[in-house]
Amino acid sequence: MNFSRRDFLASTAAVAGASMLPFAPARAATAKYIRYSATSDEGKAMLRSYATAVQRMVNLPPDHPHNWFRNAFVHFMDCPHGNWWFYVWHRGYLGYFEETVRKYSDNPNFAFPYWDWTVLPQIPNEMFDGALTPVSEAFLPHTKDLKTFTAYIKPAMKKYWDTLNAAQRKQLDIRGYSSFDKLWDDVTGCSHGKCDPGNEAFAATDRARYLSRENPKLDDKTAKACSPHTVLTGLLPVDYYNADVTRSFTSSKTASHNVMPGGNTQFSVLEGQPHNLVHNCIGGVGPWDPGPYGNMTNFLSPVDPVFFLHHANMDRLWDVWTRKQQRLGLPILPTDKEELSQLSREPFLFFVRADGSYVLDGRAGDYLSTERFQYEYRHGFGDAESAQVAAANPSAQVKAPVRGTVAKGVGSVQLSAAPSSPVVMAVKVSRPAGTGASRNFDLLINAPAGVTKVAADSPYYGGTIGFFGPAMHGMADDATFTLPLPQAAHTAALAQSPTANAAAPAASATLEVRLVPTNGSPTTTAAVKAVSLQAL
Amino acid sequence: MVLALPHPLRQGEAAILAVTLGPLTRGQTVEVATSDGVPIGAAAPFGPQRGQGAGTVTIPVPAGVWRDGRLALRLHITTHDGRSRPPTADEVKEIRLSIIGPTPQSPP
Numbered sequence: 210m211n212f213s214r215r216d217f218l219a220s221t222a223a224v225a226g227a228s229m230l231p232f233a234p235a236r237a238a239t240a241k242y243i244r245y246s247a248t249s250d251e252g253k254a255m256l257r258s259y260a261t262a263v264q265r266m267v268n269l270p271p272d273h274p275h276n277w278f279r280n281a282f283v284h285f286m287d288c289p290h291g292n293w294w295f296y297v298w299h300r301g302y303l304g305y306f307e308e309t310v311r312k313y314s315d316n317p318n319f320a321f322p323y324w325d326w327t328v329l330p331q332i333p334n335e336m337f338d339g340a341l342t343p344v345s346e347a348f349l350p351h352t353k354d355l356k357t358f359t360a361y362i363k364p365a366m367k368k369y370w371d372t373l374n375a376a377q378r379k380q381l382d383i384r385g386y387s388s389f390d391k392l393w394d395d396v397t398g399c400s401h402g403k404c405d406p407g408n409e410a411f412a413a414t415d416r417a418r419y420l421s422r423e424n425p426k427l428d429d430k431t432a433k434a435c436s437p438h439t440v441l442t443g444l445l446p447v448d449y450y451n452a453d454v455t456r457s458f459t460s461s462k463t464a465s466h467n468v469m470p471g472g473n474t475q476f477s478v479l480e481g482q483p484h485n486l487v488h489n490c491i492g493g494v495g496p497w498d499p500g501p502y503g504n505m506t507n508f509l510s511p512v513d514p515v516f517f518l519h520h521a522n523m524d525r526l527w528d529v530w531t532r533k534q535q536r537l538g539l540p541i542l543p544t545d546k547e548e549l550s551q552l553s554r555e556p557f558l559f560f561v562r563a564d565g566s567y568v569l570d571g572r573a574g575d576y577l578s579t580e581r582f583q584y585e586y587r588h589g590f591g592d593a594e595s596a597q598v599a600a601a602n603p604s605a606q607v608k609a610p611v612r613g614t615v616a617k618g619v620g621s622v623q624l625s626a627a628p629s630s631p632v633v634m635a636v637k638v639s640r641p642a643g644t645g646a647s648r649n650f651d652l653l654i655n656a657p658a659g660v661t662k663v664a665a666d667s668p669y670y671g672g673t674i675g676f677f678g679p680a681m682h683g684m685a686d687d688a689t690f691t692l693p694l695p696q697a698a699h700t701a702a703l704a705q706s707p708t709a710n711a712a713a714p715a716a717s718a719t720l721e722v723r724l725v726p727t728n729g730s731p732t733t734t735a736a737v738k739a740v741s742l743q744a745l
Numbered sequence: 746m747v748l749a750l751p752h753p754l755r756q757g758e759a760a761i762l763a764v765t766l767g768p769l770t771r772g773q774t775v776e777v778a779t780s781d782g783v784p785i786g787a788a789a790p791f792g793p794q795r796g797q798g799a800g801t802v803t804i805p806v807p808a809g810v811w812r813d814g815r816l817a818l819r820l821h822i823t824t825h826d827g828r829s830r831p832p833t834a835d836e837v838k839e840i841r842l843s844i845i846g847p848t849p850q851s852p853p
């Protein structure tokens with residue numbers, strides 16, 4: 210990966226532009242639900258369904274297992290952090306909860322949108338609307354202050370506590386909650402009359418979220434933790450777990466997922482950096498020191514609806530890592546039998562199904578794949594970029610790239626028939642200089658000569674690339690972008706090749722690629738300087 | 746403190762710092778930068794802190810900060826009153842540099 214930061218930013222834009230393409234991983238046929246980027250049209254439609262469901266669940270009585278705050282207590286009582294069950298527990302938590310939200314949203318296709326903070330280092334604007342922010346009228350009757358919240362939910366929580374079985378109580382003991390009072394201490398941040406406002410999980414309505422519509426941006430440090438460099442490095446480890454945390458995709462191996470983070474905890478890059486800092490920044494760590502903080506900072510964080518967009522992105526990055534491993538022919542889970550068994554047999558005893566029943570016999574092994582909840586992700590940051598990692602790996606069985614030729618700013622490259630794996634196109638682009646020059650360009654694939662503008666659903670559309678910042682005069686400003694080759698372009702090229710016939714598409718075809726400005730005058734277009742294809 | 750790369754980074758490799766933290770209170774953030782002030786990253790605990798230490802955090806090192814394979818680090822800890830100061834040996838216990846890459850490690 211010898212990309213400069215500028216290249217990474219540029220390819221981020223390329224991937225964002227490509228996120229609505231029909232390109233999908235091999236298992237697309239089995240996924241019933243799509244988790245879209247929150248910034249896409251589909252993602253925004255999901256947010257409207259989500260808002261409906263949040264409002265309804267906030268209004269449910271506190272002894273209803275689907276009550277919005279009760280769901281946050283599932284996280285509060287059982288979430289693992291700083292250990293190797295972090296990803297798998299949150300996958301189960303989001304999975305069941307997505308089914309529940311689907312039910313209350315009246316949208317039979319509902320799936321959580323993900324917030325791709327690498328592409329958009331600020332809270333998506335829609336998350337400040339109505340019930341999608343905890344700083345709203347919808348939450349006020351229950352979270353006005355601690356006294357109101359306590360009167361509202363504590364009796365229902367105590368009633369639930371009294372129904373817990375021995376196995377559940379054993380889990381809570383490990384967490385330090387040997388009694389209901391000890392659990393409640395972490396809601397208030399007080400123990401035996403001594404209070405640490407920083408540990409108070411409850412957040413009053415007016416301080417429930419630090420970032421606001423007027424100030425939606427992640428601070429610089431948090432944005433750095435979400436940067437392409439940090440995220441790609443976090444995707445680099447080749448072991449699901451390694452005792453050396455710098456080589457481990459997951460955090461520490463502990464005796465139980467309920468071992469709370471402490472001095473021996475080892476945080477993987479993705480958990481310790483983007484995950485933790487995004488939580489803290491939204492909750493006001495820094496400006497609101499020493500607390501109390503907003504919801505996102507402590508373990509009642511799922512009270513803030515943005516929690517599920519943040520965690521959908523963490524879950525997506527696990528999926529990106531998994532597919533990178535598969536492309537490299539590397540294991541996606543521990544290879545040692547005892548270690549895999551230890552990971553899989555861990556009991557998860559607090560999830561709630563969409564029918565309101567409790568999952569009392571769950572295990573980590575139930576949630577190691579996305580199949581149980583039948584969803585997949587539309588492309589976000591890390592997909593095409595981790596393909597570069599695959600390409601850079603000398604020891605894995607990766608096919609050599611097919612290099613194309615270029616004449617007069619138009620690239621030409623040979624595509625072989627129906628590859629069994631996705632294909633990524635790397636396009637080196639020379640940026641046009643001059644005031645008013647476009648910064649965004651659409652990549653056209655085998656488009657007839659007259660075509661100067663395409664819609665995202667055109668068979669000629671190969672994605673959008675974008676340059677950031679001002680063009681530097683007198684400097685070569687080339688950048689290489691990687692885009693997943695759309696399946697439609699692939700199929701169309703083979704079917705239209707001169708050697709194709711009615712019975713069968715051609716064995717190979719030539720892809721001709723050129724660029725047109727996304728908006729604006731076609732006279733300022735950018736030239737293709739190199740093109741290649743890489744089967745993953 | 747100055748860290749040295751054991752060998753120049755090869756294509757596809759990355760350098761990572763593993764920073765072991767002692768007990769921190771909420772709101773305390775450890776910031777890692779080069780000696781001339783280029784930020785490398787920050788670490789802050791998430792969730793309630795019970796005074797047992799905030800664990801080890803891993804922070805990637807950007808490629809551009811190495812000078813002849815060496816990296817001079819400066820650490821700061823920010824506190825509730827908004828001031829920052831160097832951390833004590835109790836607050837940052839250890840810093841380790843590691844090189845990782847996509848090349849699979851041979852099994853132990």
Ligand SMILES: [Cu+2]
Nearest residue numbers: 484488510520
């Ligand atoms: Cu989280």
